[in-house]
Amino acid sequence: MKEESKAGYALNVHQNGQATNHATKTPFNDHNTPKPVLRMVDAIVIIVGVVVGAGLFRTPSLVAANTGSSEMFVLVWLLGGFVSLVGALCYAELSTSFPNTGGDYHFLMRAFGKRFAFLFAWARVSVIQTGSVALLAYIVGDYISQLYPLGEFASALYAGLVVIALTAINIVGVQFGAGTQKLLLSIQFAGLLMVVIAGFLFTPSASELSALPSAEGNTTALGLAMVFVLLTFGGWNEAGYISAELKSGSRKMVHVLIISILIITAIYLLINLAFLNVLGIERMAVSDAVGVDLMRATMGEPGVVLIGVLVAMMALTSVNATIFTGARTNYALGRDFKIFGFLGKWNTKTSTPVNALIVQCLVALALIGLGAVTRNGFQSMVDFTAPVFWFFFLAIGIALFVLRKKEPNTPRPFKVPWYPLTPIIFCASCAYLLYASLAYTGVGALVGVAILALGTLFFFFIR
Template structure:
């Protein structure tokens, strides 16, 4: 039988199940509902051919995300680990591909997303309480430092904060839904000439807005009764997000119309302003700041666990693989993530294209590795079928095949959309390949899969 390096959870100071059902749901919902739902609908409306297509793609995005969550739930149930995707790729394909994924998370995906969310938070807080020319950068830096410090203190502090911030975030979305569907005057319907070839582009933005659901697997080793709970947590969390997204986009359409949504850079603020006047526009700034704060906190929690897995798999990075038994957190891994994110915030101070840059910088890399995780499910199901008490994805192999096909299509669409900008992510992976040659060293003691 094939052997793989030891899971991060097989070592001293390993994670232990300290999180309940509500913490898992709060992480799933909180990391998905970020600033994107206040920005992406305008891009989706601009590419959609009709209101039906606009709403239909949000429903399709939720369905595809739930299908992906079922695949991830089997992997997390059968192979629970703080390493999440890193561990799945390591068990299925070996350390080299897992390292490239971990490197991409550290250098591109997680730290870049954290810096972006910090800037979104900084922009909106600065509008409410300006502190000078560099208010946004200052608030963004303080956010990264503050959340890193909070979660360094322990998972209880970070997860508890996540729960209450997620409640506030959902309440804010409900306010926008009520404003658009009940209070604001209805916009005059418009008819748009049919457009072709826009589905791939639309789905890139929609699924980017749904992005983050896979992060739940990073707490699979810390979730109580994870083998039975991981699937309900992910499906219920995404079900709630899909319902909220459909309602809020319906509210956008009713209040502004398809052309109004497409032409708005602040769609939620415009809806609130139509419903409540200038006070509504100010309220939405606070809502978006809370949404960015909630997603940023979840990003800090899950991103540090990838770095921890890197340290466990590669002896020359063992300082990253230290887990505090008293705080139940990977302290060194969290500090490194915070330092890189702060450097990205500082670098972005003198020129950034926030939302578009994240799409171009992260989407191709993200969808490539998501595709590889889908393939890993086939590999691991054949090599070592899940134990009887584990969750199994229904309608196998149909749902995993659909998930892989969707990921491949989105990988193609993200490359076609970003064009030459996709080479940035490829360049980062190439740097990771060079680092791999230096860090590979001896293989850790193997355990049977």
């Protein structure tokens, strides 16, 4: 007899009466599994919080420098939203067909087996998620250290404190963590609205605008521009890790993903149109901080202070969401591999994977320390994570094809439209970004790849 639990797990009751998790073939223990406690709005808030980060105030200038015209600048942001929506449709099929707290890890396990899934979980723990936590924390640390300098390692110190504090909040409980995310995101939206209002309603100061440098004869490199745009859109795939925790059931992940992508695209367009309206494509192309330049031109130095606080708050929002979702992969790793069994403990009182959160915090702190030694924390973490991230993103796209062939009889509440064209577009985008992340990054990329390769040593210990 089969029945569907509220968490989205398919249970199979054997002759001895013991229930097992059909997705992982492991004993189903009601006291050690996630419960459906998240509403749709909570899931949307988490995804938007992960994607819309402080990078929005850095990448527009890089995109402007590689597009050459306002029309092309707007077009590549629209294309970024389109490609992200295509990817979200692919994820919607995987998330609704195979709902599991393991997210990408679970999809890769079903498609390619435990060893490849383990390699992905290893990458999440050691490179992808922890590196993302570290680089986002560095953004907060960089801005706070400007206001309250504590020496040459101030940025790393503040970044470490941010990771510890937000990890503690998520250990307290999933509701408290999601509530913190909603508070941070509401502050973030208020700040973004301030930027949009300043960009469209305030008259720029002529003296401030004349003081800003202006580019002449911009070169056009649309492929590179798309790299920056899609990196800015990255993060919506975190929805896969909370598909089993939705109160309304995993089928609603389709709505969560589509609504999230539409909200994110609208935010990006409004912000970038505000930048264009005040600064123009030429000044954007040579700006190191378009948000600062916009606020200085429209509101003076008080606006500069406000934008600094906003960027820090946006980074905090993304750090909190990344910590929330990242620990779920660590939990899945411990659940399925005995060697890491201590990670697979779920605290039912707080509905959180406490051990997974603690380990994630420690690894992120180690990476923050590495960034402090290199004296270029943020850039080092970007180089470190990018190639590994896009390699596994490509693998997820391929997994959709594999699972269509491997498990054709699995119920699919949602099927990606225009198959196979849609997932082919998604895979091609991921393959290009994998190439770009190796071609345009520094030594940090090779370090990330080396740590990924180190994970293969554990293959000899996996039964």
